Amino acid sequence: MEAVNILPEVTWVGVLIKAILILAIISALAGFGTFVERKVLAFMQRRLGPMHVGPYGLLQIAADGIKLFTKEDIIPQNANKLIFMIAPIITAATAFIALSAVPVFPDFTIPEFVPLLGGVFVPSIASDLNIGILFVLGMMAAGLYGPLLAGMSQANKWGIIGAARTAVQFLSYEVVTGLSILAPIMLVGSLSFVDFNDYQQDGVMSWMIWQQPVAFVLFLIAGFAETNRTPFDLLEHEAEVVSGYATEYSGMRWGMFFIGEYANMITVSIIAAIVFLGGYDAASAFGWLFIMLKIAFFFFLMLWVRASWPHIRPDQLMWLCWKVLMPLAVINILVTAIVMMV
């Protein structure tokens, strides 16, 4: 009980600061992510990418933002207007709500000399739920209502196909995500991300990836599918279904789908970094730097894969999920369980 008393008190101000930090940083990063994606993809195809707005095109985000905000918000005549308007908000909101249970930086206390907020203890996590992982996975799963409702409400055949693919793809890969992350959960014995982080604090060799390589690969594959990234971006695959569920969207509503997608990419990157690659090292002074590098690596990996690999067909997607990945995940859990018992 003494150890608990040493910890500073988590006040609502601290939580609020953390929440505002997350919202501000992640939404800015999601915008910046579009720029990074365009730039990296361009380099990988020997192009220059955006170059003209600002130095090296850095202000391209501002130009895109102005365009998105001022564009006319068109709602199709035969669409179900209420659902059509709500759907993008679901995507963006669930993406950000999921981040509330994900630790990004170690705990820190605002220095005393800062006016008003000096001495406030900011926890590593906006709300350290004891079911953290379940909450995040659940929120990301709830995010499937965004594309699903959007596709079904817009009275457009491409949208319907996109919505159908949403349901098929997200529901299937939810299974693989859950099963693949179950084995690490069994090892750690907790659903809280902070416990995951603390479990791997004995140097690089204590990282979960060495104990659970199969789970790591499965989680990455499922993460790509859940964030709708390239080998599995069937929802809005331009060459097949115009823009899928986002066909009829314009302006900021379309932008919200985008922000939600990028926030989800960041969430998956953070989960992968914390659960499998050691997370932030609270004891080290550069823990915050290392976790940012890990997150950046996973983000870069998504762009890299997008530039390298082709799409797969929906039937191949289903085949991969149910006939390969899910059996592998179950076998992985069984092996982990047997090793733990022995």
Add this chain to the structure above:
Amino acid sequence: MSLEQFKNRNVGTQNYTTLDLGKSPETGMEKFTQVIKRSLKGELFVGLGVVMRTMLQALFKGDMHTVKYPFEKMPISPRYRAIHDMLRLMESGNYRCIGCGLCEKICISNCITMDTRYDENQRKEVSEYTINFGRCIFCGYCAEVCPELAIVHGPRYENASEQRAGFSLFEDMLTPIDQLNLQQEYDGFGAISPNADENIKKTPLAY
């Protein structure tokens, strides 16, 4: 590189290589082993490596393909048929056109209008010469037929303007007298690029 090997059209004597594609799997077990082989062979990572190598080459070895067009331009082939140029004689600086009217005659879209008269030395001079670029199809017949190499196709392909008339007068097309030393001789209609040999590449259709 000699072109002879590409000109050989006798089927069976060319230097073809048959690809070893193997046989496609038939039974379930063969399909399964093929999947396992392909999964563990790491072909996907070869793809990743190629892309990363391309990016590093583009970034650090200057292997970037983008041409920042308004600021830098690609050299164009001498065969390119853009806005016409009227050339001058290098010796006297006088324009080469002798007013024969062949270009006006051969123009298939009837866009060249010219008028001539005799000057005080009883030499023919061009009193009026315009090309209607709203009609011109840039076929190049005028440059081909010109006996004096006076009207040629120049390299000016950026012909967007507020007024078409800006290009079409004789004086506009004529080499400015102070830039006479910069005037490029025309290789003749149908001249090939100086680097034509290097541009020839082996394509699947090279037979």
